[in-house]
Amino acid sequence: xxxxxxxxxxxxxxxxxxxxxxxxxxxxxxxxxxxxxxxxxxxxxxxxxxxxxxxxxxxxxxxxxxxxxxxxxxxxxxxxxxxxxxxxxxxxxxxxxxxxxxxxxxxxxxxxxxxxxxxxxxxxxxxxxxxxxxxxxxxxxxxxxxxxxxxxxxxxxxxxxxxxxxxxxxxxxxxxxxxxxxxxxxxxxxxxxxxxxxxxxxxxxxxxxxxxxxxxxxxxxxxxxxxxxxxxxxxxxxxxxxxxxxxxxxxxxxxxxxxxxxxxxxxxxxxxxxxx
Amino acid sequence: xxxxxxxxxxxxxxxxxxxxxxxxxxxxxxxxxxxxxxxxxxxxxxxxxxxxxxxxxxxxxxxxxxxxxxxxxxxxxxxxxxxxxxxxxxxxxxxxxxxxxxxxxxxxxxxxxxxxxxxxxxxxxxxxxxxxxxxxxxxxxxxxxxxxxxxxxxxxxxxxxxxxxxxxxxxxxxxxxxxxxxxxxxxxxxxxxxxxxxxxxxxxxxxxxxxxxxxxxxxxxxxxxxxxxxxxxxxxxxxxxxxxxxxxxxxxxxxxxxxxxxxxxxxxxxxxxxxxxxxxxxxxxxxxxxxxxxxxxxxxxxxxxxxxxxxxxxxxxxxxxxxxxxxxxxxxx
Amino acid sequence: xxxxxxxxxxxxxxxxxxxxxxxxxxxxxxxxxxxxxxxxxxxxxxxxxxxxxxxxxxxxxxxxxxxxxxxxxxxxxxxxxxxxxxxxxxxxxxxxxxxxxxxxxxxxxxxxxxxxxxxxxxxxxxxxxxxxxxxxxxxxxxxxxxxxxxxxxxxxxxxxxxxxxxxxxxxxxxxxxxxxxxxxxxxxxxxxxxxxxxxxxxxxxxxxxxxxxxxxxxxxxxxxxxxxxxxxxxxxxxxxxxxxxxxxxxxxxxxxxxxxxxxxxxxxxxxxxxxxxxxxxxxxxxxxxxxxxxxxxxxxxx
Ligand code: SF4
Ligand code: SF4
Ligand code: SF4
Ligand code: SF4
Ligand code: SF4
Ligand code: FES
Numbered sequence: 026x027x028x029x030x031x032x033x034x035x036x037x038x039x040x041x042x043x044x045x046x047x048x049x050x051x052x053x054x055x056x057x058x059x060x061x062x063x064x065x066x067x068x069x070x071x072x073x074x075x076x077x078x079x080x081x082x083x084x085x086x087x088x089x090x091x092x093x094x095x096x097x098x099x100x101x102x103x104x105x106x107x108x109x110x111x112x113x114x115x116x117x118x119x120x121x122x123x124x125x126x127x128x129x130x131x132x133x134x135x136x137x138x139x140x141x142x143x144x145x146x147x148x149x150x151x152x153x154x155x156x157x158x159x160x161x162x163x164x165x166x167x168x169x170x171x172x173x174x175x176x177x178x179x180x181x182x183x184x185x186x187x188x189x190x191x192x193x194x195x196x197x198x199x200x201x202x203x204x205x206x207x208x209x210x211x212x213x214x215x216x217x218x219x220x221x222x223x224x225x226x227x228x229x230x231x232x233x234x235x236x237x238x239x240x241x242x243x244x245x246x247x248x249x250x251x252x253x254x255x256x257x258x259x260x261x262x263x264x265x266x267x268x269x270x271x272x273x274x275x276x277x278x279x280x281x282x283x284x285x286x287x288x289x290x291x292x293x294x295x296x297x298x299x300x301x
Numbered sequence: 302x303x304x305x306x307x308x309x310x311x312x313x314x315x316x317x318x319x320x321x322x323x324x325x326x327x328x329x330x331x332x333x334x335x336x337x338x339x340x341x342x343x344x345x346x347x348x349x350x351x352x353x354x355x356x357x358x359x360x361x362x363x364x365x366x367x368x369x370x371x372x373x374x375x376x377x378x379x380x381x382x383x384x385x386x387x388x389x390x391x392x393x394x395x396x397x398x399x400x401x402x403x404x405x406x407x408x409x410x411x412x413x414x415x416x417x418x419x420x421x422x423x424x425x426x427x428x429x430x431x432x433x434x435x436x437x438x439x440x441x442x443x444x445x446x447x448x449x450x451x452x453x454x455x456x457x458x459x460x461x462x463x464x465x466x467x468x469x470x471x472x473x474x475x476x477x478x479x480x481x482x483x484x485x486x487x488x489x490x491x492x493x494x495x496x497x498x499x500x501x502x503x504x505x506x507x508x509x510x511x512x513x514x515x516x517x518x519x520x521x522x523x524x525x526x527x528x529x530x531x532x533x534x535x536x537x538x539x540x541x542x543x544x545x546x547x548x549x550x551x552x553x554x555x556x557x558x559x560x561x562x563x564x565x566x567x568x569x570x571x572x573x574x575x576x577x578x579x580x581x582x583x584x585x586x587x588x589x590x591x592x593x594x595x596x597x598x599x600x601x602x603x604x605x606x607x608x609x610x611x612x613x614x615x616x617x618x619x620x621x622x623x624x625x626x627x628x629x630x631x632x633x634x
Numbered sequence: 635x636x637x638x639x640x641x642x643x644x645x646x647x648x649x650x651x652x653x654x655x656x657x658x659x660x661x662x663x664x665x666x667x668x669x670x671x672x673x674x675x676x677x678x679x680x681x682x683x684x685x686x687x688x689x690x691x692x693x694x695x696x697x698x699x700x701x702x703x704x705x706x707x708x709x710x711x712x713x714x715x716x717x718x719x720x721x722x723x724x725x726x727x728x729x730x731x732x733x734x735x736x737x738x739x740x741x742x743x744x745x746x747x748x749x750x751x752x753x754x755x756x757x758x759x760x761x762x763x764x765x766x767x768x769x770x771x772x773x774x775x776x777x778x779x780x781x782x783x784x785x786x787x788x789x790x791x792x793x794x795x796x797x798x799x800x801x802x803x804x805x806x807x808x809x810x811x812x813x814x815x816x817x818x819x820x821x822x823x824x825x826x827x828x829x830x831x832x833x834x835x836x837x838x839x840x841x842x843x844x845x846x847x848x849x850x851x852x853x854x855x856x857x858x859x860x861x862x863x864x865x866x867x868x869x870x871x872x873x874x875x876x877x878x879x880x881x882x883x884x885x886x887x888x889x890x891x892x893x894x895x896x897x898x899x900x901x902x903x904x905x906x907x908x909x910x911x912x913x914x915x916x917x918x919x920x921x922x923x924x925x926x927x928x929x930x931x932x933x934x935x936x
Contacts, residue, residue, distance in 0.1 A: 032416065033366075033380070033416040033417075034413050034415075035416075035417075035546070036366065036367050036378070037378070039376055041374075078369040078371050078376050078548065078555070078557075079548060079550045079553075079555055081547070081548065082546060083573065102573045103573030103574065106573065112374070113374070115374040116373070116374040117371070117373075117374055117375050117376030117377075119376075119378070237576065262572070263570070263572070263578070264569075264571065264572045264573075266544065266546045266562075267546065269412070269415075270411055270413065271407055271413065271415055271542070271544075272544045272545070272546070272559075272562070273542060273543035273544070273562075273592075274543060274564070274569055274570060276588075276592070276596065278595075278596055278599075279595070279596035279597070279599035284411065284412070299516075300578050300579060329825065330821055330822050330825060330890075330892070331891045332825065332890060332891050334825070352889070352890070362858040363857040363858045363859055436751070438665070438751075501666075523674070526672075526674040526697075527671055527672040527673075527674065527692075529831065529834040529835050529887075531830050531831035531834045531835075531887075532828070532829035532830060532831075533827070533829040533831045533887075533889040536827040536828075536829050536889075537827070537889055545856055547855070547856055547857075549857065560856050560857055560858055561858065563829070566847065567847055568847050568848070613665055614751070615889035617692070617831050617834075617835050617883075617886075617887035618672055618692060619664035619665060619666075619671040620671075621664060621665040623665065624665060
């Protein structure tokens with residue numbers, strides 16, 4: 026999986042931010058390219074080590090890509106991400122990757138796919154949604170259930186309300202923990218919403234990502250609905266430094282999340298220590 | 302087999318130092334460390350291993366990975382020249398020689414090659430020195446390591462009363478002997494001395510399988526109580542390889558470096574948002590032992606401990622990995 | 635009279651059995667004869683693990699921080715230096731006095747474990763006094779709930795050093811030229827691994843979040859190199875200034891054998907000169923000199 030052009034996997038390419046989309050008050054999507062075009066071509070669910078050279082480096086999921094660029098949706102949570110939220114189009118950045126296993130596309134082929142995302146957790150899932158839309162004939166029905174704290178905190182609003190609902194056999198359901206005066210949609214937490222919508226597990230794979238607490242309850246809801254561990258896929262977040270399974274810190278048992286993850290089925294996760 | 306008088310060891314090192322940088326254990330502030338040989342210095346090639354393992358020579362405490370210049374919004378990056386310095390590492394004990402094989406697995410396999418490590422490793426010839434006396438904390442033989450003959454080295458030396466015996470193992474080792482031909486004589490009557498016999502042991506058979514069932518066991522709470530969560534055991538361990546990557550800025554330029562890190566530290570797994578998968582010393586100490594005795598064997602098919610005893614020797618609370626192995630095998634599930 | 639070790643076990647058994655305490659913190663035999671690391675006993679059936687010998691070095695006071703948020707009462711054994719550690723923590727309001735039961739031991743002075751490793755068990759009787767004990771002025775605990783009875787055989791007087799003894803090494807460094815002094819300190823701290831054993835073991839280091847655990851903050855880089863190591867060395871020493879109880883644990887646990895006490899003592903000496911003689915961890919009521927402000931404080935320092 027190593028990138029052929031890059032001799033030293035720990036040294037980034039210099040890239041440039043060509044577009045910034047303000048998704049929510051604390052989430053922005055950055056479009057990144059390099060002089061030579063797209064930095065690399067990731068598979069859905071893979072990761073990129075992204076940096077402001079003089080501030081720091083951190084691992085992010087790649088939420089989407091175009092022929093010439095990669096997209097990373099980043100939430101403000103610490104020093105690097107705070108700094109990133111200050112930059113403007115034209116800013117030089119470091120980028121290396123792609124890292125990680127990505128989603129199990131083969132296993133999902135021909136299946137109906139249920140995407141469950143919370144907050145920024147839609148970012149990694151979105152790479153898969155867009156991929157399956159591009160390869161529409163390879164997959165069954167698509168169903169996206171997404172929630173955020175408030176209407177203002179919903180990411181990728183264009184996709185949620187315009188693009189995805191137009192796709193053939195694609196259903197989108199959105200909820201917010203708490204609505205505002207203009208909100209006409211559903212109110213409530215994602216796990217309860219999933220149970221209420223009651224997707225049937227037959228021939229379906231559920232893909233979920235979001236805050237750890239949400240994932241925990243979504244998993245319970247899915248189990249209640251009859252999903253088997255092999256039918257549930259999730260992606261994990263850990264602190265990472267190298268991205269190539271050497272620096273040690275992202276281990277879950279003998280697996281390295283940066284290399285062997287970040288995507289695991291629930292069946293796999295249950296075999297691993299509960300330390301994430 | 303060849304031999305050299307102990308008095309001439311300095312001359313031997315001088316010869317090797319002509320074509321390479323020579324690193325050899327030397328006295329330093331009351332400790333024994335692998336240091337560059339500069340024609341003089343107090344060699345510590347007698348009993349006992351160097352305090353710090355030689356891993357620093359391949360995987361330095363701190364190393365610059367690349368430099369950068371940032372003049373917002375532009376930035377540029379300057380890679381470092383390949384590390385081509387030839388080195389000879391002298392006085393490596395059998396335990397540390399095994400550790401190189403373990404580090405090779407980490408840095409050179411599983412899809413990615415760590416260039417910094419590879420360049421140093423490939424440019425270094427290793428001269429081993431057999432142990433005839435074990436330190437009280439040594440238990441290398443528990444891992445099938447022979448203190449009398451190291452694995453994967455270029456040249457093996459054995460200490461006698463006033464001389465060393467030498468045997469080349471690889472072409473690189475043969476070359477080292479040829480360079481020093483003038484100092485060497487044929488060893489006619491001398492015999493290879495008996496290897497050290499460590500008195501400490503750890504019966505590691507089956508410990509991986511037992512640990513696989515023990516992640517949630519209350520044992521970890523009990524055994525971790527005395528640990529003070531320092532990094533001494535991991536930094537002095539020849540097989541611990543965790544690192545951090547950070548940058549250092551000076552004005553509009555700076556460099557990215559990596560430096561040793563330790564799974565015993567709170568910052569190690571703490572995420573940007575504050576989430577902490579290993580909140581206390583219980584989880585951290587458990588990770589250290591599981592890494593050595595379960596995770597590494599699962600991933601690479603060998604233990605990540607070579608029984609050098611440094612962790613036990615220098616731990617402020619004498620955390621004893623041989624006792625952990627024993628207790629793990631004894632506890633009821 | 636029963637030995638200290640017998641009394642330890644007896645009292646531990648009584649305290650645990652009666653339920654007065656949930657845990658007893660003492661020392662036990664380690665892997666080798668010269669190791670007596672901390673032991674945590676919760677089951678009265680295990681009190682025979684407890685030992686008292688010339689290698690019971692670890693200052694147990696610091697462990698109380700691990701149980702700060704527990705409601706359980708603990709008993710711990712305190713030598714002279716452990717007791718001063720307790721006072722230190724009490725002064726910093728880190729622990730509650732009622733939650734800990736202190737069993738005092740008049741310390742005869744402990745032996746050098748590294749020498750033990752080098753010389754072997756045959757020479758056990760000849761081992762020198764540990765460095766940390768050579769300058770000790772308070773081998774008898776200054777605070778306790780009960781005191782174990784001496785065996786009477788211990789050479790108790792051996793350790794009660796004079797006020798000056800502890801500054802011998804510091805004076806030697808002071809006598810060096812600036813260049814020599816720079817070489818002395820850099821040579822030692824170039825070896826520093828930044829393992830933080832010296833900090834973690836120290837009863838005066840009890841910040842909830844240490845700056846050295848926040849490398850992202852930019853205060854101190856994580857590089858192990860001369861400038862960052864020296865910054866660490868000096869900052870650590872300054873952070874314990876006026877609060878260091880001179881237990882010498884930092885130097886004992888340093889895996890690299892760095893003479894940390896020489897630096898600590900330099901600061902203690904300066905503080906004594908500037909603010910008058912003070913010894914930390916003796917009197918819980920006395921404010922440390924750097925913790926209070928007086929109008930006539932000297933200012934050269936600022
Ligand atoms: S050296 Fe000892 S006290 Fe320090 S972290 Fe390791 S086991 Fe814990
Ligand atoms: S764990 Fe301890 S004994 Fe094993 S290799 Fe590391 S330092 Fe040596
Ligand atoms: S562990 Fe074995 S090889 Fe290593 S120093 Fe000790 S006796 Fe020698
Ligand atoms: S600085 Fe050293 S001597 Fe002073 S209290 Fe801390 S550990 Fe003890
Ligand atoms: S204990 Fe020694 S090596 Fe470790 S950080 Fe302190 S001074 Fe450095
Ligand atoms: S980030 Fe370094 S091993 Fe995963």
